[in-house]
Amino acid sequence: MDLDGFYDRMADLGLSYGPLFQGLRAAWRGHDAVYAELAVPDLAQTDAFGVHPALLDSALHALGAGGLVPAADGPLLPFAWSRVTVHGTGAAGLRVRLSQVGGDAVRLEAADGTGRPVVSVESLTLRPVSVEQLRPSSRDSLFTVQWAPLAATADARTPVVQAYDGIAALLAAPTVETGAQADTDAVVVPCPGGSGTDVERVRSVLAEVLWLVQWWQAEDRAARLVLVTRGAVAAGDESAQGDPVQAAVWGLVRSAQSENPDRIVLLDTEQNADVEQVAATVVPRLVASEEPQAALRGDALLLPRLARAAADAPRATPDFGTGRVLLTGASGALGGLVARHLVAEHGLRSLLLMSRRGADAEGAAELQEELTAAGAEVLWAACDVADRDALAEVLSGTPVTAVVHTAGVLDDGVIGSLTPERMEMVLRPKVDAVLNLHELAGDVSAFVLFSSLAGTLGTPGQANYAAANAFLDAFARRRRAQGLPAVSLPWGLWQRTGTMTEDLGGADRTRLARGGVLPLSDEDGLELLDAALALQEPLVVAARLDLAALRNATAPVPPLLRALVGGRLRRTDRAAAVPLAQRIAGLPESEREEAVLDLVRSEVAAVLGHSSAKTVQPDQAFGDLGFDSLTAVELRNRMNQATGLRLPATLVFDHPTPAVLAQRVLKDLPGGTAGTAPVFDELDRLGAALDGAGADGIDNITRTKINMRLQALLARWNGNEPADPGGAGGAEDEDDLSSASDEELYELLDDELGIS
Structure with a gap:
């Protein structure tokens, strides 16, 4: 069956799955059954469950692709499970067979890649739900x-x-x-x-x-x-x-x-x-x-x-006054959407739309035509809101009764790459603009600021943007404390692509989803806008959070979200709690290296949103894999968590392939072998040299010197002072050896024994 666009179609029906739960890889329809192959995108999590929840959930996605159950009015969701048996644990992938056992029930049989049974369900009853039932309540996202x-x-x-x-x-x-x-x-x-x-x-x-x-x-x-x-x-x-x-x-x-x-x-x-x-x-x-x-x-x-947000919190109809409403960032992706909504749903009949290019901006003419047809009077102004003089000139001839500020600019980068100039670029349309609007807009009925969850949660790679939006949030609180109207709305991710989100790639969206942030549709976002404005709070976060994904993740839950996530639901596997160094300590050297390399490849795949570590080649450069400074930092953090080490932020840049990085990790682990491998190599060479020299071919003086040096080296290794062996070499040789560096000792042995 063709699975291209399958999860997009599911999202259109109201079933939006984050990357972790998009596990359906292939599906076939047989005479009386549907067959599917499943895989968990983040392989590092599989040993924490009996059967990974993402695998079990993805097994049911095949029903949507295969049409096994007769068509219903809306998507089908699990209603009742009967006679569930878990045969094996820790599977990273499944092969499943789904067969019908009744009009609204199916049987599920699942095995791992080797054919060993993992889980079976004798009967799973399904029930249809409507798209409206699937839509999240505004209370769940405020x-x-x-x-x-x-x-x-x-x-x-x-x-x-x-x-x-x-x-x-x-x-x-x-x-x-x-x-x-x-x-x-x-x-x-x-x-x-x-x-x-x-x-x-x-x-x-x-x-x-x-x-x-x-x-x-x-x-x-x-x-x-x-x-x-x-x-x-x-x-x-x-x-x-x-x-x-x-x-x-x-x-x-x-x-x-x-x-x-x-x-x-x-x-x-x-x-x-x-x-x-x-x-x-x-x-x-x-x-x-x-x-x-x-x-x-x-x-x-x-x-x-x-x-x-409290369900019983007082609500009120947003008041935009009876005059003209100023909307900044009007030519942006959200600006036009909000303008249409204010006219259609709030009955606004006079708008001052402001952006840098004004009426010359792409789509401005079409927006004005649409709003005019809906009965609104529309004025465009080409103005940089951060320019106080320019804003004062516009507002002096066009007084307003409400302000909706949506303008903003991104210049993302990890904290180490930021400069005051890069901070300035992002601060101006937020900090300077809101201060200008506060001073120049006058007595307004509403003062609405579009902020970002970045300032509240602290998203990586957006320190400048987080700072700018945290300023907005606090400024709204200050206005409210002064008795002035104000609300700041820190938004999560919107599904709509605009100038501020067009550079978000698959890895970026995967990272946000792993962090529990899912995109908002236009319909959901506008519903949240109305609900947030009705709350009369100075700060209302509007975001679609995937709390189930956070509960099932191996990464620590951000402290700000801990009360929402609550207790972890997963069973922690005993092996997963054992430090990596201890888990590999009893393995042969080659298996230790393989285990660490497998870990690195799995973490790389998770960061990039790949479904399998097999897509990550050991000698493939991180740059060729698509790494940037932000994904490099994320990989470092995941490796720190997985290994218990404290690895540098430059880890990926200093170790350019998974294989090289694995060697670094192995070297740093207690009991790792990468750091001691050269020592064992030299000891092997030393043993071979001694065997080659032969005891019968060495005179007593030379044998004594060799013994003395070997004893001194062993004493140094054990942290003891070498005893004076007497005889040839004497105390002078002992002093030389006890003060020599490791490199000098190896050179001395090479010289004495002819090792090259």
């Missing part, structure tokens, strides 16, 4: 940030903390020159406050923090950097105006945390907090908890957690 107290824990050891009163003091500290103290667990630094206007402050503060984060990541330290901000987050007090500049720092650092886990901690305090006292009394508890973000309010440490 979230607010809540703050929960950190639970008290009994720690065996209190972390050692070193505090500095600023970045300059940290750089001037002796530990920077000599290396951080081995017993230091955390280094505490207050975030710079900056001076001047918000526009000036946000640039100077972010530039300093960006440099600090880049420098810290380049340092080979086991300690964590604890960055202390003031008033960056609400932490449950929506009446607090807060500091949007400090909030922007949280956005930037959140992305840095995603790229480099366990290196940096964010701690927000109140304005009057004593950082030195906080470092002494609070930071040890926070570091011991291993939470990456927290706020200190009074004596309580509070943790950010995303929660569904």
Whole structure:
């Protein structure tokens, strides 16, 4: 059967599957049965389950492809399972046979690639559902940030903390020159406050923090950097105006945390907090908890957690006033969509559409014609919203009663690649623009800001964008605290492709899906827009989250999502919990190398979204496989988690193929062989040389010298001082040997025994 576009067709019916659950590889229709081959895209997860949930789910996808069950009004979903038997565990792929046993029931038989039975289901009853039933409820995709107290824990050891009163003091500290103290667990630094206007402050503060984060990541330290901000987050007090500049720092650092886990901690305090006292009394508890973000309010440490918007929260009809509504970014992919929606569903009859090119933008004429036909008066303005003078000129002749700001720019890159100039490009249409709109729009009924989940969650490769959107979120909160209308909507991924998402490749979308973020259709997104505006909250996250995928993933759940995900449902296989070094310790050398290489190939396949590690050749260059700086960082993080090692961010660039990378990992693992292989080779050569020399052909003096050198080498290896053997060579030779380097000892043996 032709499976091209199968999952796209399923999505059109309301059944959207993330990459992990798109396991159907091939399907055939027989006389009375459907046959299918299945594979789990992320091979590293298979040993954590009896039968991988993605395999079991994908087995049923063949029903949609094969038409085994008579047509129903809508897609068919499992309703009741009867007599389920698991015969084997840990399968990475399945071959299944589905046969009908009743009008709405099927039998399922599944085996692995060798033909051994894995699971059988005597009867699975199916029920049809409508497309409307499958559509997610708006409540399931609207979230607010809540703050929960950190639970008290009994720690065996209190972390050692070193505090500095600023970045300059940290750089001037002796530990920077000599290396951080081995017993230091955390280094505490207050975030710079900056001076001047918000526009000036946000640039100077972010530039300093960006440099600090880049420098810290380049340092080979086991300690964590604890960055202390003031008033960056609400932490449950929506009446607090807060500091949007400090909030922007949280956005930037959140992305840095995603790229480099366990290196940096964010701690927000109140304005009057004593950082030195906080470092002494609070930071040890926070570091011991291993939470990456927290706020200190009074004596309580509070943790950010995303929660569904309350079902009983008050709702109100959005008020855009009776005059003209300003929509920025109007020629963008979302701008035109929102303009049509505001006219069609909210009855707006006067719009000021603004973009850099205005009426000359592609599609502008068609949009105006469509809106005019719907009964709206439309004006276009070519204006850069970040240009205060240009915006003031437009608004002086065209007053508005509401603002909807959708404009934005992307310039993605890992934290180490960012510069103040790249920060500036992304900040202008967000930070400068919203400040200009705040000052110049006047008394408006609505002030709606399109933000991004990047600022809330901290997506990797988007630190500049995260900082800009975190500023927007905090600025909306500040306006609300001042009694002014405002709402910021951090959006997840939209299915619609525009200038800001056109560069997203398959690996990018796979990475987002693995992180639990699925794309929103236009219909779902607009429904969420209306529902979010009705909530009357200053910040409402609108995103489609795949919580099931997060529960089943091997990667740690982002702390912000832990309350939503809840307890892990999977059974952890005993072998999966054993450290890699211990699992391979008893294997022969060749099998150890093969096991590590298999791990590398599996992780590479997972990062790239490939269905099988077989697609990754050991000697294929990472560049040829499609790696970039972001996928390189993701692979490093996955390898760190899988091995327990702390590998550098440049891992992929320093080790250009899976085979070379596997050798590096094997060398770093305790008990690995890559680092000791040359030693065994030399010992083999030494043994052969001694056998070749023959005991009868060596005089007593030479034999004594050889024995003395071998004894000294063995003593050095065992960490003991070699005893004075007396006789030829004497103490002078002993001193030479005990002070020689490993390389000098090998050279000496080569010279003495004629090994070349």
